[in-house]
Amino acid sequence: MSSILDNASQRKVTPFRHDMVGSFLRPQAIKDARIQFQNNEISADELRKIEDEEIIKLVEKQKSVGLQAVTDGEFRRSWWHLDFMWGLDGVEKVQLANGYQFQGVETRAETARLSGKIGHSYHPFIEDFKFLKQVAGEETIARQTIPAPAQFLAELLRGENKETTDTYYSNLDELVTDIAKAYKSVIQALYNEGCRSLQLDDCTWGMLCDKNYWEARQHAGENVEDTKKLFARVNQETVKDLPADLVVTTHVCRGNYHSTWASSGGYEPVAETLFGIDNIDGYYLEFDTDRAGDFTPLKHLKDEKQVVLGLVSSKTGELEDKQTVINRIKEATQFVDINHICLSPQCGFASTEEGNILTEEQQWKKLAFIKEIADEIWK
16 A cells, blocks of 8 residues: 655755754853853953854764754854844844743843844854854755844834834835845855855744734734735845755744743744745744644645644653654645655754753754654655
C-alpha cells in the first residue's frame, strides 16, 4: 500500500527538512562577560573576543547535530529584534516605564524610538555576519536572522513611540518607503558579504491571530484589516527585487520570552494575507501547542512555498513523543505536499538573552530529535 511519505525527499537549500529558528541559550561565559562589560571591568573588544570564542564553539556544535544552515545564536544581541533596529540610522535606544506583557511576566522595558529619518549607512550586523560566514566555512550555509520590517513598523507605532514617529513622518507612505529602503540597503550589504539565507522574524502576525488583540485594537479605533495590509505591504516592499539566489524566509510566532508566550489563536485570520506576500520562500510556523490552531490555514500556502512546522517546543526541555510528531506531519499533508514540509522547533531557544527554561543539553537533544524524525521521513 502506498504512503503519503513514499516520495518524501531531502532538500539542498534552505529551509532544510530538519531545521532550526535561530537563537540559542547564551553560555555562562557570555553572561559573565556582559556583566563585566556593564561594570566597566572589560572593554568592548574583550567582550567581543569572548563572543567570538563562544560563537566558534556554537557553530561546531550546530554542525555536529547535523544542521546544514547555522547562525551565531544571536549571541551578540540582547533582544531578537531591538538590537537590529538600534543599528539603523535615525533610531535610538529608549527606556520605558513598562516592558512587553507576556503571560505572567513583563520583560525589560526597552524600545526602539526614532531620533530622525530612517536610513542605513553602517550596521554592526554586517561585521557580525562576516565573522559567522568565516566560521561556518564553504560547506555550511551561514543564515542571518533579523526582525521583519513589519515588526519594526509595529515598534514605531506602539504606545508613546507613535507620537515621536509622527513628528518625523506625518505621511505613513513615506514611513513605509524609508523602512523598506533602509532594510533593502542592509540586506544588500549582507548579500555582498556572502549571505544567501535571510530569515525575517515577525511576531506581528502572531498578535493579529489573537482574538483579544483584535478586539482591543478595534475598540481603540484601529481597523485590523488595514493593519494586516499595512504589515504585508512593508514586508512586500522590502523583499521585492532582491537577488534571485537569496533565499528569504520568515518566522511567525506568538511570543517567546523565558518560556512564556504573548498571544494565542490559529493562523486563519492572517493566512491569506501572510501567505500572499511574494518572494518569501518559506514560512517557519509555530505549531507546538493548541494555541497555534490546526493546519487548515495551510490551504492558503502557495504551491512553491515551503512550510517549516514548529512541532517541537523550544520552551521546555522535555522531548515530545516521536510518533505524535510524525502523525502531525502526516496530518499536515492534507493541506501541503510532504515535499513542501520541513521540521523545526517552534521558536528559538533564547529570543532574548534571558533564554528559555531548559538546559543546553536539552536544547541540543531537541535538535538531534528533530533530525532523527526528519531522516526517517525524508530520504
